[in-house]
Amino acid sequence: MTVRKDETNTICPIARSAWRVGDRWTILIVRELFMGVSRFDELQAQTEATPQMLAARLKRLESDGLIERRAYSERPLRYEYLLTEMGREFYPVILALRSWGERWCKKGKEKLAVHMTHRGCGGEVGLDNVCKTCGSGVPPASLAASLSPQYARERARRA
Amino acid sequence: MTVRKDETNTICPIARSAWRVGDRWTILIVRELFMGVSRFDELQAQTEATPQMLAARLKRLESDGLIERRAYSERPLRYEYLLTEMGREFYPVILALRSWGERWCKKGKEKLAVHMTHRGCGGEVGLDNVCKTCGSGVPPASLAASLSPQYARERARRA
């Protein structure tokens, strides 16, 4: 599997995080789990990873403790993958990647693919994480995400 | 170079971010740039990447617009690498990886490797990004980082 020589070499928390989840497929898989997708074939469809790539990454995420595999059906035997607390606490990283991507990876006049609103207050939250209605910085747990119609269509096409 | 087939396939900002910076070495290099390390050999020493790995990643970061290469000496000709605005705005991702790593990647009784304080107020900032003195959520620009003695020694050893 992927190289891991660095892991015990350093106490740097960024290096340690990077060695666990710092690859493209892992990030996409975790994104899907946050979107509520939990089954192998849907994960494969939405990430467009090959089945071995996906299987390998899921095994590592599980052995690292970010996800757990659970049977959702006994006959036939079928599994789903769910975030553990460790995995759920990765959300701020996903949010930060999303904000950066929305700000810096647009082509032409593209609009936001994901909109964030402040739970309760209901206001729109900007890419700087500040609520445009109440003016406060919004913590991850108070964010509600919704997909743009274009992004929703893109996902439906892959499903 | 690294695969990039997905880049135009999706409008997902997380996928696009992941395809630009979603690999271990890139994250470590960007970490170093945020720590003020800007020269090739120091980047190599602190990241422990091979020179080709580092050269390849720097080229991509430059062509992606996160960094720029600048001569700091004409004779002999020597270059350094600096974050652009696009690169500097990646800071929240680095911060989020740091918090997650400090929370979930410790072994035994290890202490924090990096401490954060709230500029001005001077209070200690927790892993949830909330200032322990004034109680407010602290935005990235108001954070001041300092290394633990252990982490500082580790870095000095590599230099």
Next chain:
DNA sequence: CTTATAACTATGATATTCATAGTTATTTGC
């Protein structure tokens, strides 16, 4: 009893990464 579904595994070609060594253009010490 044929087809479908979900969750994978197998295989061989291609691409990336690693460890190690070497290059280039100066400058510094003697």
Next chain:
DNA sequence: GCAAATAACTATGAATATCATAGTTATAAG
């Protein structure tokens, strides 16, 4: 003026990882 040092890389061949494509297993549904 010559040898060693410095910084920023490049070259090479072996080890690994990834890709596209196809196949397997166990059960259910028609």
